[in-house]
Amino acid sequence: MTIRLDYNNAFIKKSELENLSNIIKKNHNLIHEKKGAGNDYLGWLELPSKYHKEELDRIKRVAERIRNNSDVLIIIGIGGSYLGARACIDALSSQFYNILPKCKRKTPEIYYVGNNISSDYILDLFEVIEDKEISVNVISKSGTTTEPAIAFRIFKEYMEKRYGKEEAKNRIYATTDKKKGALKTLANSEGYQTFTIPDDVGGRYSIFTPVGLLPIAVAGIDIDKLMDGAKSAEIEYSNDNIVENPCYQYAAIRNILHSRNKDIEILAYYEPALYYASEWWKQLFGESEGKDGKGLFPAAVGFTTDLHSMGQLIQDGKRNIFETTINIENNQREITIKATKDNLDGLNFLEGKTLNYVNKKAFEGTLKAHVQGDVPNLVINLPKLNEFYFGKLIYFFEKSCAMSGYLLGVNPFDQPGVEKYKTNMFQLLGKPGY
Numbered sequence: 254m255t256i257r258l259d260y261n262n263a264f265i266k267k268s269e270l271e272n273l274s275n276i277i278k279k280n281h282n283l284i285h286e287k288k289g290a291g292n293d294y295l296g297w298l299e300l301p302s303k304y305h306k307e308e309l310d311r312i313k314r315v316a317e318r319i320r321n322n323s324d325v326l327i328i329i330g331i332g333g334s335y336l337g338a339r340a341c342i343d344a345l346s347s348q349f350y351n352i353l354p355k356c357k358r359k360t361p362e363i364y365y366v367g368n369n370i371s372s373d374y375i376l377d378l379f380e381v382i383e384d385k386e387i388s389v390n391v392i393s394k395s396g397t398t399t400e401p402a403i404a405f406r407i408f409k410e411y412m413e414k415r416y417g418k419e420e421a422k423n424r425i426y427a428t429t430d431k432k433k434g435a436l437k438t439l440a441n442s443e444g445y446q447t448f449t450i451p452d453d454v455g456g457r458y459s460i461f462t463p464v465g466l467l468p469i470a471v472a473g474i475d476i477d478k479l480m481d482g483a484k485s486a487e488i489e490y491s492n493d494n495i496v497e498n499p500c501y502q503y504a505a506i507r508n509i510l511h512s513r514n515k516d517i518e519i520l521a522y523y524e525p526a527l528y529y530a531s532e533w534w535k536q537l538f539g540e541s542e543g544k545d546g547k548g549l550f551p552a553a554v555g556f557t558t559d560l561h562s563m564g565q566l567i568q569d570g571k572r573n574i575f576e577t578t579i580n581i582e583n584n585q586r587e588i589t590i591k592a593t594k595d596n597l598d599g600l601n602f603l604e605g606k607t608l609n610y611v612n613k614k615a616f617e618g619t620l621k622a623h624v625q626g627d628v629p630n631l632v633i634n635l636p637k638l639n640e641f642y643f644g645k646l647i648y649f650f651e652k653s654c655a656m657s658g659y660l661l662g663v664n665p666f667d668q669p670g671v672e673k674y675k676t677n678m679f680q681l682l683g684k685p686g687y
């Protein structure tokens with residue numbers, strides 16, 4: 254069992270992919286020999302196989318400590334500094350994780366802060382955590398991003414008021430650069446335990462570093478299995494032959510469709526647990542490819558929910574879109590629909606069918622309708638939603654994004670455009686030097 258890419262409904266012929274064999278091989282070498290644009294940010298490529306065991310063990314020890322002494326973990330970070338963890342925790346834990354009764358969840362509640370600048374958000378959260386034991390993991394690669402920095406200033410004061418400076422120090426963990434940035438300076442001067450984000454791994458590629466692994470381990474998810482999945486992807490997708498490598502096929506198909514005026518890729522999923530996986534995917538592809546006047550716009554929809562809002566546009570709107578569906582092939586848990594005596598809702602024809610079965614028929618029906626509506630459709634089939642395949646899927650997207658960016662002719666590892674709003678905001682706020 255592995256991840257299977259089905260492009261039978263993408264209006265792409267195998268020969269069109271074969272025609273790209275040489276350019277794929279060339280870009281594959283640029284990636285693996287680290288000679289292409291952004292080559293100092295390719296550390297993610299071998300993270301699954303090269304990650305230090307001692308660091309993984311330290312992550313597990315700290316996660317256990319947080320689990321033992323905290324009812325709540327506050328994760329402070331924005332973009333790649335929280336989306337990977339949130340995507341994984343949401344995909345692999347209960348969808349009602351934070352409100353599960355204590356007897357059902359042995360791990361702390363988890364709240365994400367520093368991904369907006371809303372006082373209501375933080376004040377609402379203070380009410381929730383009032384009587385609970387707290388730990389904080391502040392995550393910022395640059396150590397200077399405004400949103401998490403403001404949130405941390407507020408939470409540092411909150412923790413010191415609640416616990417006193419000494420105990421607060423034992424409950425705050427900083428994940429940041431090895432040497433530079435304000436967060437590193439602050440962590441050193443306060444004596445917080447720190448975790449390092451390698452220099453050669455950018456934020457949106459950082460889930461398999463402490464950025465993702467510490468929060469994920471605190472949530473009780475098996476990070477060894479997650480890394481095993483990523484490792485299996487690292488091996489499987491190191492094949493430079495496009496005909497045999499679905500990860501490169503996905504990258505190539507996106508670019509072929511883009512060249513046919515498909516400007517928007519819609520990621521669709523039928524399990525609501527994948528909502529944050531789609532948010533993570535949006536950052537990965539949006540920030541990697543949207544530059545130099547180029548790039549597909551990555552959008553996402555949760556079905557069947559959004560069939561009742563966006564379905565109309567996808568079926569009948571401007572034909573500048575294509576769809577990529579993440580299909581979970583085997584769901585482990587089932588609810589079976591029963592017959593009723595009076596059949597007043599007219600649903601007895603579904604007697605004995607499971608919700609998973611109905612969901613699959615919704616997927617098949619939707620795919621058929623959208624293809625008939627001239628929307629190219631790709632399907633990424635995931636055997637199961639578990640640690641192993643989630644780790645594998647993340648790596649699949651990371652590597653396909655690198656390849657896709659090179660095919661598009663951009664540097665997939667920088668994000669110069671993000672600075673524009675910051676400069677304007679700092680000018681408006683009167684920050685010295687702006």
Ligand SMILES: O=P(O)(O)OC[C@H]1O[C@](O)(CO)[C@@H](O)[C@@H]1O
Pocket residue numbers: 331332333334392393394395396397398401456457540668671
């Ligand atoms: O980890 P940092 O440096 O706080 O950055 C957070 C996010 O902000 C960005 O740098 C964009 O401003 C993203 O690339 C990144 O994921």
